[in-house]
Amino acid sequence: MADLSADLGFLRLRNPVLTASGTFGYGLEFAPYLDLNRLGGIVVKGLYYGPREGNPPPRLVETASGLINAIGLQGVGVEHFAADVLPELRKYDTAVFVNVCGADNEEYLRVIDFLEGQDGIAGYELNISCPNVKQNGACPALFPEATRLIVAAARARSRRPLIAKLSPNVTSIVDIARAAEDGGADALSLINTILALAVDLETRRPKLGNIFGGLSGPAVKPIALRMTYQVAKAVHIPVIGMGGIMNGADALEFMVSGARAVQVGTANFVEPGAALRIVEEMAAWCDAHGVARVSDIVGTLQA
Amino acid sequence: MPHDPRARIIRRQSWGDFHLFRFESPALAASAKPGQFVMVRTAEGTDPLLRRPISLHDGGDGWMEIFFRVAGRGTALLAERKEGQTLDLIGPLGGGYQLDGEWSGRKAWLVGGGRGIAPLYFLGRALQVRGARVRVFYGGKTRAEIPLAGKFRDAGFDVACSTDDGSLGYRGFVTALLEKELAAGPPAGLFVCGPDPMMERTARLAQARNIPAQISLEAIMGCGFGACWGCVKRIKRQDGGKWRKICEDGPVFAADEIIWDEA
Numbered sequence: 001m002a003d004l005s006a007d008l009g010f011l012r013l014r015n016p017v018l019t020a021s022g023t024f025g026y027g028l029e030f031a032p033y034l035d036l037n038r039l040g041g042i043v044v045k046g047l048y049y050g051p052r053e054g055n056p057p058p059r060l061v062e063t064a065s066g067l068i069n070a071i072g073l074q075g076v077g078v079e080h081f082a083a084d085v086l087p088e089l090r091k092y093d094t095a096v097f098v099n100v101c102g103a104d105n106e107e108y109l110r111v112i113d114f115l116e117g118q119d120g121i122a123g124y125e126l127n128i129s130c131p132n133v134k135q136n137g138a139c140p141a142l143f144p145e146a147t148r149l150i151v152a153a154a155r156a157r158s159r160r161p162l163i164a165k166l167s168p169n170v171t172s173i174v175d176i177a178r179a180a181e182d183g184g185a186d187a188l189s190l191i192n193t194i195l196a197l198a199v200d201l202e203t204r205r206p207k208l209g210n211i212f213g214g215l216s217g218p219a220v221k222p223i224a225l226r227m228t229y230q231v232a233k234a235v236h237i238p239v240i241g242m243g244g245i246m247n248g249a250d251a252l253e254f255m256v257s258g259a260r261a262v263q264v265g266t267a268n269f270v271e272p273g274a275a276l277r278i279v280e281e282m283a284a285w286c287d288a289h290g291v292a293r294v295s296d297i298v299g300t301l302q303a
Numbered sequence: 304m305p306h307d308p309r310a311r312i313i314r315r316q317s318w319g320d321f322h323l324f325r326f327e328s329p330a331l332a333a334s335a336k337p338g339q340f341v342m343v344r345t346a347e348g349t350d351p352l353l354r355r356p357i358s359l360h361d362g363g364d365g366w367m368e369i370f371f372r373v374a375g376r377g378t379a380l381l382a383e384r385k386e387g388q389t390l391d392l393i394g395p396l397g398g399g400y401q402l403d404g405e406w407s408g409r410k411a412w413l414v415g416g417g418r419g420i421a422p423l424y425f426l427g428r429a430l431q432v433r434g435a436r437v438r439v440f441y442g443g444k445t446r447a448e449i450p451l452a453g454k455f456r457d458a459g460f461d462v463a464c465s466t467d468d469g470s471l472g473y474r475g476f477v478t479a480l481l482e483k484e485l486a487a488g489p490p491a492g493l494f495v496c497g498p499d500p501m502m503e504r505t506a507r508l509a510q511a512r513n514i515p516a517q518i519s520l521e522a523i524m525g526c527g528f529g530a531c532w533g534c535v536k537r538i539k540r541q542d543g544g545k546w547r548k549i550c551e552d553g554p555v556f557a558a559d560e561i562i563w564d565e566a
Protein backbone atom coordinates (compact mmCIF):
# COMPACT_ATOMS: atom_id res chain seq x y z
CA MET A 1 0.00 0.00 0.00
CA ALA A 2 1.13 3.52 -0.78
CA ASP A 3 2.99 5.57 1.81
CA LEU A 4 0.49 8.26 2.76
CA SER A 5 2.63 10.20 5.20
CA ALA A 6 2.89 13.94 4.74
CA ASP A 7 6.04 15.86 5.63
CA LEU A 8 5.37 19.44 6.66
CA GLY A 9 9.03 19.97 7.53
CA PHE A 10 8.28 20.80 11.15
CA LEU A 11 6.04 17.78 11.54
CA ARG A 12 5.38 14.47 9.85
CA LEU A 13 1.73 13.53 9.61
CA ARG A 14 0.40 9.97 9.35
CA ASN A 15 -1.49 11.04 6.27
CA PRO A 16 -2.22 14.37 4.58
CA VAL A 17 -5.81 14.68 5.81
CA LEU A 18 -6.58 17.12 8.60
CA THR A 19 -10.05 18.20 9.63
CA ALA A 20 -10.74 21.90 9.14
CA SER A 21 -11.38 24.29 11.99
CA GLY A 22 -15.02 25.10 12.57
CA THR A 23 -16.23 21.94 10.88
CA PHE A 24 -15.04 19.35 13.37
CA GLY A 25 -16.06 20.86 16.71
CA TYR A 26 -13.39 20.11 19.27
CA GLY A 27 -12.83 16.71 17.68
CA LEU A 28 -14.55 14.66 20.37
CA GLU A 29 -17.98 15.19 18.76
CA PHE A 30 -16.78 12.89 15.95
CA ALA A 31 -15.42 10.07 18.10
CA PRO A 32 -18.64 8.03 17.68
CA TYR A 33 -18.29 8.21 13.90
CA LEU A 34 -14.62 7.65 13.12
CA ASP A 35 -11.33 6.61 14.70
CA LEU A 36 -9.62 9.90 15.47
CA ASN A 37 -6.32 8.01 15.72
CA ARG A 38 -6.33 7.42 11.98
CA LEU A 39 -6.57 11.08 10.98
CA GLY A 40 -3.56 13.05 9.81
CA GLY A 41 -4.63 15.64 12.33
CA ILE A 42 -7.41 17.73 13.81
CA VAL A 43 -7.71 21.51 13.73
CA VAL A 44 -10.11 22.33 16.52
CA LYS A 45 -12.74 25.03 16.41
CA GLY A 46 -11.39 28.57 16.76
CA LEU A 47 -10.61 29.70 20.30
CA TYR A 48 -10.70 33.19 21.68
CA TYR A 49 -9.34 33.76 25.17
CA GLY A 50 -12.76 33.76 26.77
CA PRO A 51 -16.07 32.17 25.83
CA ARG A 52 -17.61 33.76 22.77
CA GLU A 53 -21.29 34.39 22.06
CA GLY A 54 -21.35 34.06 18.30
CA ASN A 55 -23.85 35.61 15.90
CA PRO A 56 -27.65 35.70 16.05
CA PRO A 57 -29.48 33.01 14.03
CA PRO A 58 -30.13 32.10 11.31
CA ARG A 59 -26.48 31.15 11.06
CA LEU A 60 -26.60 28.78 8.11
CA VAL A 61 -28.00 28.74 4.62
CA GLU A 62 -27.49 26.16 1.95
CA THR A 63 -26.74 27.24 -1.63
CA ALA A 64 -25.99 25.27 -4.81
CA SER A 65 -23.38 22.70 -3.68
CA GLY A 66 -22.42 25.08 -0.94
CA LEU A 67 -23.03 26.26 2.60
CA ILE A 68 -22.90 29.85 3.82
CA ASN A 69 -22.23 30.10 7.53
CA ALA A 70 -22.11 33.01 9.91
CA ILE A 71 -21.54 31.24 13.22
CA GLY A 72 -19.31 34.03 14.49
CA LEU A 73 -16.85 31.74 16.24
CA GLN A 74 -19.07 30.87 19.21
CA GLY A 75 -16.86 28.87 21.48
CA VAL A 76 -15.79 27.91 24.97
CA GLY A 77 -12.55 29.86 25.46
CA VAL A 78 -9.08 28.60 26.38
CA GLU A 79 -9.66 27.80 30.05
CA HIS A 80 -12.59 25.50 29.42
CA PHE A 81 -10.76 24.01 26.42
CA ALA A 82 -7.65 23.26 28.48
CA ALA A 83 -9.59 21.89 31.44
CA ASP A 84 -12.27 19.81 29.74
CA VAL A 85 -11.39 19.19 26.08
CA LEU A 86 -7.62 18.90 25.80
CA PRO A 87 -7.27 16.11 28.39
CA GLU A 88 -9.72 14.03 26.33
CA LEU A 89 -7.98 14.84 23.05
CA ARG A 90 -4.62 13.80 24.52
CA LYS A 91 -5.93 10.24 24.68
CA TYR A 92 -5.81 10.11 20.89
CA ASP A 93 -2.71 9.63 18.79
CA THR A 94 -3.29 12.41 16.30
CA ALA A 95 -1.82 15.85 15.71
CA VAL A 96 -4.02 18.47 17.37
CA PHE A 97 -3.77 22.02 16.06
CA VAL A 98 -5.51 24.83 17.87
CA ASN A 99 -7.11 27.49 15.69
CA VAL A 100 -6.20 30.74 17.46
CA CYS A 101 -8.53 33.75 17.28
CA GLY A 102 -8.35 37.29 18.59
CA ALA A 103 -10.47 40.42 18.54
CA ASP A 104 -7.16 42.29 18.35
CA ASN A 105 -3.47 41.34 18.11
CA GLU A 106 -3.12 41.24 21.86
CA GLU A 107 -5.83 38.61 22.25
CA TYR A 108 -4.16 36.25 19.73
CA LEU A 109 -1.01 36.46 21.87
CA ARG A 110 -2.90 35.91 25.13
CA VAL A 111 -4.44 32.74 23.67
CA ILE A 112 -1.01 31.49 22.62
CA ASP A 113 0.56 32.42 25.97
CA PHE A 114 -2.12 30.45 27.79
CA LEU A 115 -1.82 27.41 25.53
CA GLU A 116 2.01 27.35 25.71
CA GLY A 117 1.66 25.77 29.13
CA GLN A 118 -0.56 22.97 27.81
CA ASP A 119 0.63 19.61 26.49
CA GLY A 120 -0.90 17.82 23.56
CA ILE A 121 -0.86 20.65 21.01
CA ALA A 122 1.06 20.01 17.79
CA GLY A 123 0.86 23.63 16.66
CA TYR A 124 -1.26 26.69 16.13
CA GLU A 125 -3.32 27.71 13.16
CA LEU A 126 -3.61 31.48 13.32
CA ASN A 127 -7.15 32.37 12.32
CA ILE A 128 -6.56 35.74 10.73
CA SER A 129 -9.26 35.21 8.12
CA CYS A 130 -12.69 34.57 9.64
CA PRO A 131 -15.17 36.70 7.67
CA ASN A 132 -17.93 36.55 10.29
CA VAL A 133 -16.70 38.47 13.29
CA LYS A 134 -16.30 42.04 12.08
CA GLN A 135 -18.31 44.25 9.79
CA ASN A 136 -18.01 43.46 6.08
CA GLY A 137 -15.73 40.51 6.72
CA ALA A 138 -12.81 42.58 7.98
CA CYS A 139 -9.84 40.54 9.26
CA PRO A 140 -6.02 40.81 9.32
CA ALA A 141 -5.60 38.46 6.35
CA LEU A 142 -7.02 41.10 4.01
CA PHE A 143 -3.86 43.20 4.36
CA PRO A 144 -0.23 42.13 3.85
CA GLU A 145 1.22 44.30 6.59
CA ALA A 146 -1.40 43.36 9.17
CA THR A 147 -0.78 39.72 8.30
CA ARG A 148 2.99 40.04 8.64
CA LEU A 149 2.71 41.85 11.97
CA ILE A 150 0.38 39.39 13.67
CA VAL A 151 2.29 36.38 12.38
CA ALA A 152 5.59 37.86 13.53
CA ALA A 153 4.15 38.69 16.94
CA ALA A 154 2.81 35.14 17.34
CA ARG A 155 6.11 33.76 16.09
CA ALA A 156 7.96 35.61 18.82
CA ARG A 157 5.70 34.08 21.49
CA SER A 158 5.98 30.41 20.66
CA ARG A 159 8.35 27.82 19.23
CA ARG A 160 5.44 25.61 18.28
CA PRO A 161 4.65 25.29 14.58
CA LEU A 162 2.62 28.20 13.33
CA ILE A 163 0.20 27.93 10.41
CA ALA A 164 -1.37 31.09 9.03
CA LYS A 165 -4.88 30.55 7.64
CA LEU A 166 -5.48 32.83 4.68
CA SER A 167 -8.58 34.52 3.32
CA PRO A 168 -9.67 34.25 -0.30
CA ASN A 169 -11.37 37.66 -0.09
CA VAL A 170 -8.36 39.56 -1.40
CA THR A 171 -7.06 40.95 -4.68
CA SER A 172 -3.77 39.07 -4.45
CA ILE A 173 -3.58 35.98 -2.27
CA VAL A 174 0.11 35.69 -3.18
CA ASP A 175 0.92 39.05 -1.56
CA ILE A 176 -0.74 37.92 1.68
CA ALA A 177 0.96 34.53 1.54
CA ARG A 178 4.39 36.15 1.16
CA ALA A 179 3.62 38.50 4.05
CA ALA A 180 2.78 35.55 6.28
CA GLU A 181 5.97 33.80 5.20
CA ASP A 182 7.98 36.97 5.94
CA GLY A 183 6.36 37.11 9.36
CA GLY A 184 7.73 33.66 10.14
CA ALA A 185 4.84 31.29 9.49
CA ASP A 186 5.87 27.62 9.23
CA ALA A 187 3.00 26.81 6.88
CA LEU A 188 -0.03 28.36 5.24
CA SER A 189 -3.54 26.97 5.13
CA LEU A 190 -6.06 28.16 2.57
CA ILE A 191 -8.75 28.96 1.82
CA ASN A 192 -11.00 30.22 4.56
CA THR A 193 -14.58 30.83 3.39
CA ILE A 194 -15.59 33.25 0.68
CA LEU A 195 -17.58 36.27 1.85
CA ALA A 196 -21.11 35.72 0.55
CA LEU A 197 -24.73 36.84 0.71
CA ALA A 198 -27.97 34.88 0.39
CA VAL A 199 -31.23 36.74 -0.25
CA ASP A 200 -34.81 35.84 0.62
CA LEU A 201 -36.66 37.32 -2.34
CA GLU A 202 -40.11 37.28 -0.73
CA THR A 203 -39.08 39.22 2.36
CA ARG A 204 -36.21 41.00 0.58
CA ARG A 205 -34.08 40.33 3.59
CA PRO A 206 -30.75 38.56 3.96
CA LYS A 207 -31.14 34.90 4.87
CA LEU A 208 -28.48 35.12 7.58
CA GLY A 209 -28.77 37.00 10.87
CA ASN A 210 -25.28 38.41 10.27
CA ILE A 211 -26.24 39.54 6.72
CA PHE A 212 -22.99 38.19 5.22
CA GLY A 213 -21.49 34.78 5.77
CA GLY A 214 -18.70 32.58 4.49
CA LEU A 215 -19.29 30.20 1.58
CA SER A 216 -17.76 26.72 1.74
CA GLY A 217 -18.35 23.33 0.16
CA PRO A 218 -17.89 21.96 -3.36
CA ALA A 219 -18.97 25.30 -4.88
CA VAL A 220 -15.68 26.92 -3.81
CA LYS A 221 -13.28 24.14 -4.83
CA PRO A 222 -12.10 25.59 -8.16
CA ILE A 223 -11.28 28.92 -6.50
CA ALA A 224 -9.46 27.16 -3.68
CA LEU A 225 -7.46 25.06 -6.13
CA ARG A 226 -6.43 28.13 -8.09
CA MET A 227 -5.27 29.92 -4.95
CA THR A 228 -3.47 26.86 -3.62
CA TYR A 229 -1.60 26.58 -6.92
CA GLN A 230 -0.65 30.26 -6.98
CA VAL A 231 0.49 30.33 -3.37
CA ALA A 232 2.41 27.06 -3.49
CA LYS A 233 4.42 28.39 -6.42
CA ALA A 234 5.16 31.65 -4.64
CA VAL A 235 6.31 30.57 -1.16
CA HIS A 236 8.90 28.19 0.25
CA ILE A 237 6.87 26.97 3.22
CA PRO A 238 4.33 24.11 3.03
CA VAL A 239 0.80 24.87 1.89
CA ILE A 240 -2.23 23.09 3.33
CA GLY A 241 -5.08 23.24 0.84
CA MET A 242 -8.79 23.21 1.54
CA GLY A 243 -12.10 24.18 0.00
CA GLY A 244 -14.88 21.79 -0.90
CA ILE A 245 -12.97 18.53 -0.55
CA MET A 246 -15.57 15.75 -0.56
CA ASN A 247 -13.57 12.74 -1.75
CA GLY A 248 -10.10 11.37 -2.31
CA ALA A 249 -9.86 12.73 -5.84
CA ASP A 250 -10.63 16.26 -4.62
CA ALA A 251 -7.88 15.97 -2.00
CA LEU A 252 -5.38 14.67 -4.55
CA GLU A 253 -6.20 17.56 -6.91
CA PHE A 254 -5.11 19.96 -4.16
CA MET A 255 -1.86 18.00 -3.70
CA VAL A 256 -1.14 18.01 -7.42
CA SER A 257 -1.72 21.77 -7.28
CA GLY A 258 0.98 22.12 -4.65
CA ALA A 259 -0.58 21.33 -1.25
CA ARG A 260 1.47 19.04 1.02
CA ALA A 261 -1.58 18.35 3.14
CA VAL A 262 -5.27 19.11 2.97
CA GLN A 263 -8.12 19.95 5.29
CA VAL A 264 -11.59 18.47 5.01
CA GLY A 265 -14.31 20.85 6.14
CA THR A 266 -17.95 21.00 5.11
CA ALA A 267 -17.91 17.30 4.18
CA ASN A 268 -17.67 16.49 7.91
CA PHE A 269 -21.18 17.84 8.44
CA VAL A 270 -22.70 15.79 5.66
CA GLU A 271 -20.84 12.62 6.51
CA PRO A 272 -19.07 12.58 9.87
CA GLY A 273 -16.78 9.76 8.71
CA ALA A 274 -15.79 11.64 5.53
CA ALA A 275 -12.20 12.41 6.48
CA LEU A 276 -11.26 8.74 6.87
CA ARG A 277 -13.13 7.71 3.74
CA ILE A 278 -11.07 10.34 1.92
CA VAL A 279 -7.83 8.87 3.32
CA GLU A 280 -8.87 5.44 2.07
CA GLU A 281 -9.81 6.78 -1.35
CA MET A 282 -6.45 8.53 -1.64
CA ALA A 283 -4.64 5.29 -0.81
CA ALA A 284 -6.70 3.37 -3.35
CA TRP A 285 -5.97 5.95 -6.05
CA CYS A 286 -2.24 5.82 -5.35
CA ASP A 287 -2.25 2.03 -5.50
CA ALA A 288 -4.24 2.01 -8.72
CA HIS A 289 -1.85 4.52 -10.30
CA GLY A 290 1.40 3.00 -9.09
CA VAL A 291 2.17 5.95 -6.83
CA ALA A 292 4.38 4.64 -4.03
CA ARG A 293 4.32 7.80 -1.93
CA VAL A 294 1.45 10.26 -2.05
CA SER A 295 3.96 13.05 -1.41
CA ASP A 296 5.42 12.32 -4.86
CA ILE A 297 2.43 13.96 -6.52
CA VAL A 298 2.73 17.27 -4.67
CA GLY A 299 3.04 20.16 -7.11
CA THR A 300 3.10 17.96 -10.20
CA LEU A 301 0.47 19.93 -12.11
CA GLN A 302 1.70 20.33 -15.69
CA ALA A 303 0.79 23.90 -16.41
CA MET B 304 -24.46 2.55 15.10
CA PRO B 305 -24.98 6.27 14.75
CA HIS B 306 -24.59 6.40 10.97
CA ASP B 307 -26.76 4.00 8.95
CA PRO B 308 -26.14 4.62 5.23
CA ARG B 309 -28.50 1.90 4.07
CA ALA B 310 -31.73 1.76 6.06
CA ARG B 311 -34.23 0.00 3.80
CA ILE B 312 -37.66 1.55 3.33
CA ILE B 313 -40.24 -1.15 3.99
CA ARG B 314 -43.39 0.94 3.73
CA ARG B 315 -44.33 4.38 2.55
CA GLN B 316 -47.55 6.36 2.66
CA SER B 317 -48.27 9.78 1.20
CA TRP B 318 -50.97 12.39 1.63
CA GLY B 319 -50.24 15.26 -0.76
CA ASP B 320 -47.09 16.97 0.52
CA PHE B 321 -46.91 14.75 3.60
CA HIS B 322 -44.97 11.49 3.58
CA LEU B 323 -44.40 8.69 6.03
CA PHE B 324 -41.52 6.23 5.58
CA ARG B 325 -41.09 3.08 7.64
CA PHE B 326 -37.55 1.74 7.43
CA GLU B 327 -35.50 -1.08 8.91
CA SER B 328 -32.92 0.08 11.41
CA PRO B 329 -32.49 -2.26 14.37
CA ALA B 330 -29.78 -0.11 15.98
CA LEU B 331 -31.94 2.99 15.82
CA ALA B 332 -35.05 1.14 16.99
CA ALA B 333 -33.19 -0.24 20.00
CA SER B 334 -32.13 3.15 21.32
CA ALA B 335 -34.39 5.90 19.97
CA LYS B 336 -36.59 7.95 22.28
CA PRO B 337 -39.58 10.19 21.46
CA GLY B 338 -38.48 13.69 20.49
CA GLN B 339 -35.24 12.53 18.95
CA PHE B 340 -34.51 13.02 15.27
CA VAL B 341 -32.42 11.73 12.42
CA MET B 342 -30.36 13.60 9.83
CA VAL B 343 -31.35 12.27 6.43
CA ARG B 344 -29.42 12.58 3.18
CA THR B 345 -31.96 13.66 0.57
CA ALA B 346 -30.03 12.75 -2.60
CA GLU B 347 -26.73 11.53 -3.96
CA GLY B 348 -24.15 14.13 -4.92
CA THR B 349 -23.58 17.60 -3.54
CA ASP B 350 -26.78 19.48 -4.38
CA PRO B 351 -28.63 19.42 -2.02
CA LEU B 352 -25.55 19.29 0.14
CA LEU B 353 -26.69 19.09 3.74
CA ARG B 354 -28.80 16.45 5.42
CA ARG B 355 -32.26 17.38 6.64
CA PRO B 356 -33.33 16.96 10.28
CA ILE B 357 -36.51 14.89 10.54
CA SER B 358 -38.34 13.77 13.68
CA LEU B 359 -38.78 10.12 14.50
CA HIS B 360 -42.49 9.43 14.21
CA ASP B 361 -42.74 5.91 15.60
CA GLY B 362 -40.70 2.81 16.24
CA GLY B 363 -41.07 -0.89 16.85
CA ASP B 364 -39.24 -4.16 16.55
CA GLY B 365 -36.28 -3.34 14.30
CA TRP B 366 -38.04 -0.50 12.45
CA MET B 367 -38.58 3.22 12.78
CA GLU B 368 -40.69 5.79 10.97
CA ILE B 369 -40.18 9.36 9.83
CA PHE B 370 -42.98 11.72 8.88
CA PHE B 371 -42.17 14.83 6.90
CA ARG B 372 -43.62 17.47 4.64
CA VAL B 373 -42.10 18.61 1.36
CA ALA B 374 -40.73 22.06 2.14
CA GLY B 375 -38.12 22.53 -0.58
CA ARG B 376 -35.98 20.73 -3.11
CA GLY B 377 -34.30 18.44 -0.57
CA THR B 378 -37.48 17.06 0.94
CA ALA B 379 -39.04 16.88 -2.56
CA LEU B 380 -36.19 14.60 -3.67
CA LEU B 381 -36.52 12.56 -0.50
CA ALA B 382 -40.22 12.10 -1.15
CA GLU B 383 -39.40 10.31 -4.42
CA ARG B 384 -37.77 7.44 -2.54
CA LYS B 385 -39.63 4.14 -3.06
CA GLU B 386 -40.22 1.06 -1.00
CA GLY B 387 -37.18 -1.21 -1.14
CA GLN B 388 -34.81 1.74 -1.62
CA THR B 389 -32.62 2.88 1.22
CA LEU B 390 -32.19 5.93 3.42
CA ASP B 391 -28.81 7.27 4.53
CA LEU B 392 -29.35 8.55 8.04
CA ILE B 393 -27.54 9.55 11.20
CA GLY B 394 -29.24 9.13 14.54
CA PRO B 395 -30.87 9.00 16.93
CA LEU B 396 -29.87 12.59 17.69
CA GLY B 397 -30.87 15.09 20.34
CA GLY B 398 -32.23 14.51 23.81
CA GLY B 399 -35.92 13.86 23.31
CA TYR B 400 -38.86 14.56 25.62
CA GLN B 401 -38.36 14.08 29.35
CA LEU B 402 -40.83 11.48 30.62
CA ASP B 403 -39.56 10.94 34.15
CA GLY B 404 -42.04 11.02 37.03
CA GLU B 405 -45.44 9.51 37.60
CA TRP B 406 -47.77 9.58 34.61
CA SER B 407 -50.26 6.89 35.56
CA GLY B 408 -53.79 8.26 35.35
CA ARG B 409 -52.53 11.79 34.67
CA LYS B 410 -53.43 13.97 31.75
CA ALA B 411 -50.78 14.56 29.06
CA TRP B 412 -51.75 17.02 26.35
CA LEU B 413 -49.86 16.98 23.07
CA VAL B 414 -50.05 19.99 20.77
CA GLY B 415 -48.87 19.72 17.19
CA GLY B 416 -49.20 21.70 14.00
CA GLY B 417 -48.48 20.67 10.40
CA ARG B 418 -45.35 18.56 10.11
CA GLY B 419 -44.76 19.29 13.80
CA ILE B 420 -47.18 16.49 14.61
CA ALA B 421 -44.41 14.05 13.64
CA PRO B 422 -42.79 13.27 17.02
CA LEU B 423 -46.06 13.33 18.96
CA TYR B 424 -47.22 9.88 17.87
CA PHE B 425 -44.07 8.20 19.19
CA LEU B 426 -44.36 10.35 22.32
CA GLY B 427 -48.06 9.61 22.82
CA ARG B 428 -47.44 5.88 22.69
CA ALA B 429 -44.65 6.18 25.27
CA LEU B 430 -46.90 8.21 27.55
CA GLN B 431 -49.70 5.69 27.05
CA VAL B 432 -47.38 2.87 28.19
CA ARG B 433 -46.74 4.92 31.34
CA GLY B 434 -50.49 5.04 31.96
CA ALA B 435 -51.07 8.67 30.94
CA ARG B 436 -54.39 9.85 29.52
CA VAL B 437 -53.21 11.27 26.22
CA ARG B 438 -55.05 14.04 24.45
CA VAL B 439 -53.82 15.39 21.13
CA PHE B 440 -54.47 18.87 19.75
CA TYR B 441 -53.73 18.69 16.04
CA GLY B 442 -53.82 21.87 13.95
CA GLY B 443 -53.41 22.79 10.30
CA LYS B 444 -54.41 25.43 7.81
CA THR B 445 -56.87 23.06 6.13
CA ARG B 446 -58.13 19.51 6.45
CA ALA B 447 -55.39 18.39 4.01
CA GLU B 448 -52.76 19.37 6.58
CA ILE B 449 -54.15 16.94 9.16
CA PRO B 450 -53.60 13.57 7.47
CA LEU B 451 -52.83 11.61 10.63
CA ALA B 452 -55.91 12.39 12.73
CA GLY B 453 -57.34 8.91 12.13
CA LYS B 454 -54.06 7.23 13.00
CA PHE B 455 -53.88 9.09 16.31
CA ARG B 456 -57.50 8.12 17.11
CA ASP B 457 -56.83 4.49 16.24
CA ALA B 458 -53.99 4.52 18.77
CA GLY B 459 -56.51 5.36 21.47
CA PHE B 460 -55.69 9.04 21.88
CA ASP B 461 -58.41 11.63 22.40
CA VAL B 462 -57.91 13.82 19.33
CA ALA B 463 -59.11 17.42 18.87
CA CYS B 464 -58.44 18.99 15.49
CA SER B 465 -58.42 22.58 14.36
CA THR B 466 -58.16 24.20 10.95
CA ASP B 467 -57.76 27.85 9.99
CA ASP B 468 -60.57 27.49 7.44
CA GLY B 469 -62.84 25.28 9.54
CA SER B 470 -62.67 22.38 7.08
CA LEU B 471 -62.03 20.02 9.97
CA GLY B 472 -62.77 20.42 13.68
CA TYR B 473 -62.45 23.73 15.48
CA ARG B 474 -62.20 26.79 13.21
CA GLY B 475 -59.11 28.79 14.20
CA PHE B 476 -55.61 28.28 15.51
CA VAL B 477 -54.87 25.17 17.51
CA THR B 478 -53.65 27.45 20.29
CA ALA B 479 -57.10 29.03 20.52
CA LEU B 480 -58.65 25.58 20.81
CA LEU B 481 -56.11 24.69 23.46
CA GLU B 482 -56.81 27.88 25.41
CA LYS B 483 -60.53 27.11 25.38
CA GLU B 484 -59.96 23.58 26.69
CA LEU B 485 -57.48 24.73 29.33
CA ALA B 486 -60.30 26.73 30.92
CA ALA B 487 -61.91 23.43 31.95
CA GLY B 488 -58.82 22.37 33.88
CA PRO B 489 -55.11 21.99 33.23
CA PRO B 490 -53.25 18.81 32.28
CA ALA B 491 -50.21 17.55 34.17
CA GLY B 492 -48.00 18.36 31.22
CA LEU B 493 -47.96 19.87 27.75
CA PHE B 494 -45.78 18.57 24.92
CA VAL B 495 -45.48 20.74 21.86
CA CYS B 496 -44.09 20.66 18.34
CA GLY B 497 -44.97 22.92 15.41
CA PRO B 498 -44.30 26.29 13.84
CA ASP B 499 -42.51 28.81 16.08
CA PRO B 500 -45.47 31.20 16.61
CA MET B 501 -47.66 28.28 17.66
CA MET B 502 -45.03 26.99 20.07
CA GLU B 503 -44.40 30.43 21.53
CA ARG B 504 -48.13 30.96 22.10
CA THR B 505 -48.48 27.53 23.69
CA ALA B 506 -45.47 28.17 25.90
CA ARG B 507 -47.03 31.42 27.13
CA LEU B 508 -50.38 29.72 27.81
CA ALA B 509 -48.59 27.04 29.81
CA GLN B 510 -46.44 29.45 31.76
CA ALA B 511 -49.42 31.64 32.69
CA ARG B 512 -51.07 28.55 34.22
CA ASN B 513 -47.95 26.95 35.71
CA ILE B 514 -48.27 23.89 33.54
CA PRO B 515 -44.94 22.18 32.78
CA ALA B 516 -44.48 22.32 29.01
CA GLN B 517 -41.83 20.79 26.81
CA ILE B 518 -41.25 22.39 23.44
CA SER B 519 -39.46 20.71 20.54
CA LEU B 520 -37.65 23.39 18.51
CA GLU B 521 -36.78 23.21 14.86
CA ALA B 522 -33.92 24.80 12.90
CA ILE B 523 -31.83 24.53 9.79
CA MET B 524 -28.99 22.28 10.90
CA GLY B 525 -25.56 21.85 9.39
CA CYS B 526 -24.66 18.58 11.06
CA GLY B 527 -27.24 17.64 13.72
CA PHE B 528 -24.67 16.38 16.21
CA GLY B 529 -23.21 19.49 17.80
CA ALA B 530 -20.22 20.22 15.59
CA CYS B 531 -21.25 23.22 13.49
CA TRP B 532 -23.01 25.45 16.07
CA GLY B 533 -25.42 26.53 13.34
CA CYS B 534 -28.80 25.79 14.96
CA VAL B 535 -28.89 27.95 18.06
CA LYS B 536 -31.68 29.47 20.14
CA ARG B 537 -31.41 31.76 23.16
CA ILE B 538 -31.90 29.49 26.18
CA LYS B 539 -32.02 30.60 29.80
CA ARG B 540 -30.32 28.41 32.38
CA GLN B 541 -28.47 28.96 35.67
CA ASP B 542 -25.56 30.42 33.72
CA GLY B 543 -27.77 33.09 32.13
CA GLY B 544 -29.16 33.26 28.63
CA LYS B 545 -26.92 31.76 25.99
CA TRP B 546 -27.12 30.63 22.40
CA ARG B 547 -27.52 26.91 22.81
CA LYS B 548 -27.48 24.25 20.12
CA ILE B 549 -30.95 22.97 19.28
CA CYS B 550 -29.52 19.69 17.97
CA GLU B 551 -27.45 18.77 20.99
CA ASP B 552 -28.87 20.67 23.97
CA GLY B 553 -32.42 20.13 22.61
CA PRO B 554 -34.32 19.84 20.43
CA VAL B 555 -36.73 19.68 23.38
CA PHE B 556 -36.53 22.48 25.92
CA ALA B 557 -38.69 23.46 28.89
CA ALA B 558 -41.04 26.27 27.90
CA ASP B 559 -39.67 28.64 30.53
CA GLU B 560 -36.08 28.24 29.27
CA ILE B 561 -36.77 29.53 25.79
CA ILE B 562 -36.25 33.22 25.07
CA TRP B 563 -38.53 33.75 22.10
CA ASP B 564 -38.03 37.36 21.21
CA GLU B 565 -34.43 36.97 20.06
CA ALA B 566 -34.20 35.72 16.48
